Amino acid sequence: MKLLEKTQLGDVNLKNRMVMAAMTRGRADINGVVGDMAIEYYSQRASAGLLLTEAIRITEEATGSPNTPGIFTDQQIEAWRKVTTAVHNKGGIIIAQLWHTGRIGHSTDRNGKLPFAPSPLSIRGMQHFTSQGMKDYEIPLEMTIPQIKQTIKDFGQAARNAIAAGFDGVQLHAANGYLPNQFLAESANQRTDEYGGNIPNNARFVLEVMQELIGSVGSEKVGIKIAPSHTYGDIVLDDVAGTYTYLIEELNKLDFSYVELMRSASYIASPEGHGSNNEIEFFGSKIRQTVIANAGYDRTSAEAELEKGIAKLISFGRLYIANPDLPERFEKNAALNAPDRTTMYGGGERGYIDYPLLNE
Structure with a gap:
């Protein structure tokens, strides 16, 4: 199986082409510190070629949902160091996903402070999960230029903190409606300065953070x-193909390791007037860096995707929640545990570290 072949990503050697996707699990404490359960959770899954952590807040200002971890205090960094040590002791590779939620947040869990975003536009058509239940989204504060510049620096500091905590690398979360994604989308960004108003300006924040x-x-x-046609968080782009083609072309000019490309069922119209509902082919073929294909893959479809040759790795989300030993199960074509949806977000050990291994 191609999925089980060794490969290289950046400066690390991977034991297979299977990646555990980043998944928010809501098990950190009120100070954003992960505990012993996280050590067990990630080390259980160290047989993956690569582990991507749940999204990690880069600052207190980046807070969106309750009980999510951070990497901006000494206590948080030290807690993550225990996780990375445990994963490395099992021969695993682990990367920190860096997160700023922007307008996907609520003052309830932000010490009464409104979130900030590219423009003062609230999210429509959905509610936010808070420590006090579901609440309507608030109108965020528009970021000033100094706040934008500081946030870019905050990403850099968070990256340095992640390496200090023993992570093998970092990933910018620029998908799923969070702050970098908000800058790309006209439904969240109606600025008229250098960070909005046209595709190059909308892409500027993401590119400057990557630099x-x-x-x-x-x-x-x-x-x-990135997730070009994922609309979570009221993300609507005037020109999906044009925006992401430009972004990819500019990313291609930068020297970095990989792009994780999240697909969806949406239809993408190309600038030439043709269309494709396969984002891996449409966008992945334009990417110079290593492509990791994400979202909804199983054993058969993942293998087929690798056979096409565009994606070099495949990331799995829900399958890894319930199957810590997923590579072994794929190798043996064994039955899979089904994830318990009621325990995906928040809670204790149940549905987190108690899924049985194949030999159990």
Whole structure:
């Protein structure tokens, strides 16, 4: 199986082409510190070629949902060091996904402070999960230029903190409606300065953050996750193909390791007037860096994707929640545990570290 072949990503050797995707699990404490359960959770899954952590807040200002981890205090960094040590002791490779939620947040869990975003536009058509239940989204504060510049620097500091905590690299979370994604989308960004108003300006924030990350920890340790047609968080782009083609072309000019490309069922119209509902082919073929294909893959479809030759690795989300030993199960074509949806976000050991291994 191609999925089980060894490969290289940046400056690390991977034992297979299987990646555990980043998944918010909501098990950190109120100070954003991960505990012993996280050590067990990630080390259980160290047989993956690569582990991507749950999204990690780069600052207190980046807070969106309750009980999510950070990497901006000494206590948080030390807690993550225990996780990375445990994973490395099992021969695993682990990368920190860096996160700023922007307008996907609520003052309830931000010490009464409104979130900030590219423009003062609230999210429509959905509610936010808070420590006090579901609440309507608030109108965020528009970021000033100094706040934008500081946030870019905050990403760089978070990357340095991640390497200090023992991570093998960092990934910019630029998908799923969070702050970098908000700058790309006209539904969240109606600025008229250098960070909005046209496609190059909308892409500027993402590109400047990537440059900051590369400068902070080195090109071999940096990647990005994008999801061109994913609309979570009221993300609507005037020109999906044009925006992401431009972004990819500019990313191609930078020296970094990989792009994790999240697919969806949406239809993408190309600038030439043709169309494709396969984002891996449409966008992945334009990417110079290593492509990691993400979202909804199983054993058969993942193998087929690798056979096409565009993606070099495949990341799995829900399958890894319930199957810590997923590579072994794929190798033996064994039955899979089904994930318990009621325990995906928040809680204790149940549905987190108690899924049985194949030999159990």
